[in-house]
Amino acid sequence: xxxxxxxxxxxxxxxxxxxxxxxxxxxxxxxxxxxxxxxxxxxxxxxxxxxxxxxxxxxxxxxxxxxxxxxxxxxxxxxxxxxxxxxxxxxxxxxxxxxxxxxxxxxxxxxxxxxxxxxxxxxxxxxxxxxxxxxxxxxxxxxxxxxxxxxxxxxxxxxxxxxxxxxxxxxxxxxxxxxxxxxxxxxxxxxxxxxxxxxxxxxxxxxxxxxxxxxxxxxxxxxxxxxxxxxxxxxxxxxxxxxxxxxxxxxxxxxxxxxxxxxxxxxxxxxxxxxxxxxxxxxxxxxxxxxxxxxxxxxxxxxxxxxxxxxxxxxxxxxxxxxxxxxxxxxxxxxxxxxxxxxxxxxxxxxxxxxxxxxxxxxxxxxxxxxxxxxxxxxxxxxxxxxxxxxxxxxxxxxxxxxxxxxxxxxxxxxxxxxxxxxxxxxxx
Amino acid sequence: xxxxxxxxxxxxxxxxxxxxxxxxxxxxxxxxxxxxxxxxxxxxxxxxxxxxxxxxxxxxxxxxxxxxxxxxxxxxxxxxxxxxxxxxxxxxxxxxxxxxxxxxxxxxxxxxxxxxxxxxxxxxxxxxxxxxxxxxxxxxxxxxxxxxxxxxxxxxxxxxxxxxxxxxxxxxxxxxxxxxxxxxxxxxxxxxxxxxxxxxxxx
Numbered sequence: 185x186x187x188x189x190x191x192x193x194x195x196x197x198x199x200x201x202x203x204x205x206x207x208x209x210x211x212x213x214x215x216x217x218x219x220x221x222x223x224x225x226x227x228x229x230x231x232x233x234x235x236x237x238x239x240x241x242x243x244x245x246x247x248x249x250x251x252x253x254x255x256x257x258x259x260x261x262x263x264x265x266x267x268x269x270x271x272x273x274x275x276x277x278x279x280x281x282x283x284x285x286x287x288x289x290x291x292x293x294x295x296x297x298x299x300x301x302x303x304x305x306x307x308x309x310x311x312x313x314x315x316x317x318x319x320x321x322x323x324x325x326x327x328x329x330x331x332x333x334x335x336x337x338x339x340x341x342x343x344x345x346x347x348x349x350x351x352x353x354x355x356x357x358x359x360x361x362x363x364x365x366x367x368x369x370x371x372x373x374x375x376x377x378x379x380x381x382x383x384x385x386x387x388x389x390x391x392x393x394x395x396x397x398x399x400x401x402x403x404x405x406x407x408x409x410x411x412x413x414x415x416x417x418x419x420x421x422x423x424x425x426x427x428x429x430x431x432x433x434x435x436x437x438x439x440x441x442x443x444x445x446x447x448x449x450x451x452x453x454x455x456x457x458x459x460x461x462x463x464x465x466x467x468x469x470x471x472x473x474x475x476x477x478x479x480x481x482x483x484x485x486x487x488x489x490x491x492x493x494x495x496x497x498x499x500x501x502x503x504x505x506x507x508x509x510x511x512x513x514x515x516x517x518x519x520x521x522x523x524x525x526x527x528x529x530x531x532x533x534x535x536x537x538x539x540x541x542x543x544x545x546x547x548x549x550x551x552x553x554x555x556x557x558x559x560x561x562x563x564x565x566x567x568x569x570x571x572x573x574x575x576x577x578x579x580x581x582x583x584x585x586x587x588x589x590x591x592x593x594x595x596x597x598x599x600x601x602x603x604x605x606x607x608x609x610x611x612x613x
Numbered sequence: 614x615x616x617x618x619x620x621x622x623x624x625x626x627x628x629x630x631x632x633x634x635x636x637x638x639x640x641x642x643x644x645x646x647x648x649x650x651x652x653x654x655x656x657x658x659x660x661x662x663x664x665x666x667x668x669x670x671x672x673x674x675x676x677x678x679x680x681x682x683x684x685x686x687x688x689x690x691x692x693x694x695x696x697x698x699x700x701x702x703x704x705x706x707x708x709x710x711x712x713x714x715x716x717x718x719x720x721x722x723x724x725x726x727x728x729x730x731x732x733x734x735x736x737x738x739x740x741x742x743x744x745x746x747x748x749x750x751x752x753x754x755x756x757x758x759x760x761x762x763x764x765x766x767x768x769x770x771x772x773x774x775x776x777x778x779x780x781x782x783x784x785x786x787x788x789x790x791x792x793x794x795x796x797x798x799x800x801x802x803x804x805x806x807x808x809x810x811x812x813x814x815x816x
Contacts, residue, residue, distance in 0.1 A: 257651060264647070268640050275632060296643055303647045305681075307654040308792040310750040319646060326639040330632065 229287035230335055234294065253306060260302035267292030271331060289333035293324040293340075314350035314360070317343055321367060328374050334387035337374055341394045344368060348402035361406040368399065379432075386442075392432075393444030396425045400452065407483055412469075416520045417487030419456045420494040423516030425449030427497040430513070434501075440559070453515045454544065454567060460519060461537045461571070463578040466530035469523070491520055511544040541571050549600065556607065561600055569593050657791045661784030662731040664711055664718035666749070668779040668795070681753040682767075682795070682802070684781060692744030693723045701745060705737045708788060709747065717780060723747070727788055734788040751783065751792045756803060766806055767797065 195205045240263065251259070270288040278284035297320045304311055321343040328337045348364040375395065378388050403421055407414035429446025432438045440446065459465070494516050501513065518540050526533035545567035552561025572589055669685040688709075701707065708724040710732045723745070724732070738748040770777055779802075782793045797805040 261644075261647070264643060268643065272636065275636065299647050300650070303650050305755045307651070308751070308753065308755060309650060309654060310752060323643050323646060326635065326642075330636055330639065 225283035226286045226335070229283040230290050233287040233291040236291075256306045257303070260299050260306065263295035264292075264299040267295040271327070274331065285331045286333050286335045289327050289331035289336045290339060293327050293336045296320055296323045314347055317347040317350075318363070318367070321347065325370055328371065332374075334378065334385070334391070337371060337378075338387070338390055338394055340371055341368075341391070341398050344371075345398040345402060348398070349405060358406065361402065364402055368395075379436075389442035389444070391444075392429075392438075392442065393448070396428075396445050396448045400425070400448065403486075407486070413484045413487045415456070415460075415487075416516075416523055417483070417490040419453065419516045419519050420487070420490040422449050422452035422456065423494040423513070424490070424497050426453055426512055426515075427494070427501045431501050440557075450512060453512060454541070457515055457519060457537055457541050457544075458570060458574055461534065461541060461574060463534060466526070466534045469533075470527050470530040491516070511540055511547055515540060515544070538571065538575070541567065545571065549596075553600065553604065556604060558601060558604055561604060562597070565593065565597050565600065568596075653789070654791055657784050657786045657789055658793060661786035661789075661791065662711075664713070664731070664783050664785060664790075665716065666751075666781045666783055667717045668781055681755045684752055684754055684792075684795070686749050686751075686781070687717075688720045689738065689747060689749060692741060692746055693720070694744040695723045695725075697725075698723075698745055699740075701737050701740070703737055703739055707735055707737060707745075707747065708732050709735045709749075711785065720747075731785055732788055733785050733790045749790065751781065751790055754781075754792060754795045754802070766809055767802075 191200070191205050191208050194200045195202065200208075267288065271292050274281070274284045274288045297316075300316065300320060303309070304316075321340055324336060324340055324343070327333060328340055344364055344367040347367070348361065350360065375391055378385075378391060400418070400421055404414075404418060407417060425445045426449025429443045429449050433440075433443055433446060498513060498517070518536065522533040522536060526536075545564050548564030548567060549561055550564075552558065552564055572593060576586060667687040669687055669690060708727050709720045710722050710724065710728050710730055711718045712721045712731070722728075723735075727734075733749060735747045735749055738746045740746070767777065767779070776798075778798050779795070781795050784791045784793060795802040800808070
């Protein structure tokens with residue numbers, strides 16, 4: 185931890201006494217254990233709230249059929265009103281207690297859905313699932329801000345994503361998708377404040393996975409009907425996520441596994457490039473005439489918008505970029521240019537994509553060696569290995585050459601890992 | 614950078630006036646939606662036109678989903694034609710005017726806009742060369758724990774050739790339709806099933 189390095193340096197130079205240094209260490213140790221214990225309280229509080237709510241509903245359900253309609257209606261409101269009273273009490277008396285805030289907030293959020301669902305059952309009201317979801321999430325949204333509840337925020341993101349899945353089967357997929365984007369925009373101020381104030385909290389890290397996953401899955405669903413230009417939009421979106429992850433890592437020192445944007449962006453970009461590295465893709469692409477009318481216009485518009493946003497993003501991150509990241513950051517740009525202008529030269533386009541992937545693999549390996557990170561190193565080797573395996577399917581190579589290539593990569597795996605471990609042993613000595 | 618939201622302004626507790634007002638608005642909104650659902654439903658039940666719709670025998674497709682009976686109506690089993698019917702497809706909203714014919718009500722005509730008189734907003738379920746098949750938005754009758762038993766019992770009776778007169782009492786108003794009760798041989802379905810189960814136990 186950087187604080188400990190600074191404390192040791194101050195102690196060595198006689199700036200602070202040993203007693204003061206011990207007090208500072210003790211303070212940070214307590215802070216860390218308080219954070220873990222308060223996280224446990226939050227988790228158990230939320231679980232408890234969900235179990236209590238579910239238990240109450242099950243008990244009511246047992247005798248539900250025999251109850252008069254008026255009583256059923258009154259009972260349907262009890263979880264909702266209880267949740268509202270609990271939240272009011274929390275804001276009045278326990279506003280600084282995270283466990284209280286999170287558990288009462290999620291209880292109220294769930295109670296809203298339960299109340300609407302129960303009323304629908306009592307009156308046999310038919311409703312579309314997507315309308316129910318949208319209403320539920322919009323009613324739960326104020327809870328996120330009032331109670332400052334990260335758990336409810338995650339619940340909201342999951343709920344709006346589920347709403348977005350209905351856009352695929354809708355008669356107006358674009359309209360429903362735009363509504364989904366708007367709902368995501370509503371949660372953005374809270375998410376932004378979360379990043380600014382509590383960068384290393386686990387719940388913030390969960391947001392870093394849920395938000396990009398929701399956006400990419402929602403976009404893919406609506407793009408499925410949008411034709412092949414959608415691939416530009418989707419790879420650009422992965423590129424944007426990679427840039428965000430890269431920026432967060434460089435400026436806020438976010439650790440790798442807490443950086444959902446970096447992981448999703450990197451894997452998404454690599455995955456798409458691997459898919460497009462095959463011979464059949466550019467062969468097909470060179471012969472196909474893509475539609476640009478009707479609903480494809482919206483897909484092209486959206487893809488173009490995402491591409492432009494990604495290019496702007498490149499300018500924004502260039503100052504914090506290292507040369508290791510260059511192939512990954514430019515991945516979307518190279519692919520998009522090849523897609524648009526490389527139709528007449530499919531062989532060259534495919535070669536460029538393969539060289540780009542190889543460069544990404546090699547740069548990642550080098551980064552792993554320089555940063556002394558086995559995970560990054562082996563990820564780089566994995567990229568090279570997967571690329572090699574993919575080429576076995578569409579490039580005619582003799583078994584001997586394939587065997588030699590596998591042996592070469594296998595030796596690289598052993599040699600590089602041993603090199604890092606040896607380096608660590610030498611440093612320790 | 615602009616500080617967005619209530620986060621960094623004043624202390625976020627009930628002592629903060631903005632929090633109090635926002636919380637009150639949130640409570641009002643959260644209560645309004647379900648209360649409006651109740652009000653609209655009660656309005657249709659009290660002031661809507663009564664229609665008895667003949668039900669087709671139920672066929673429970675999901676044995677684990679015992680919380681409601683699937684309802685299908687005789688009116689959904691026939692194809693309808695009207696001017697320019699071919700341009701409509703699955704999911705499109707249309708309007709069906711209804712009138713009594715004997716013991717039950719039936720769909721008289723399909724319109725593309727809300728007509729005069731008693732009508733229901735419906736959706737196109739499918740299209741064939743014979744015309745459009747429609748879906749009346751009353752597919753479920755919630756019965757909680759007895760629903761699975763009810764579905765199985767009614768289906769079994771039908772297979773055994775037992776005479777079952779199944780129909781739904783509905784109310785319509787301004788295109789909206791509400792389900793009041795499902796009857797089997799003029800007895801509410803819940804009571805009918807309970808009686809049949811008791812008869813079986815006695816035997």
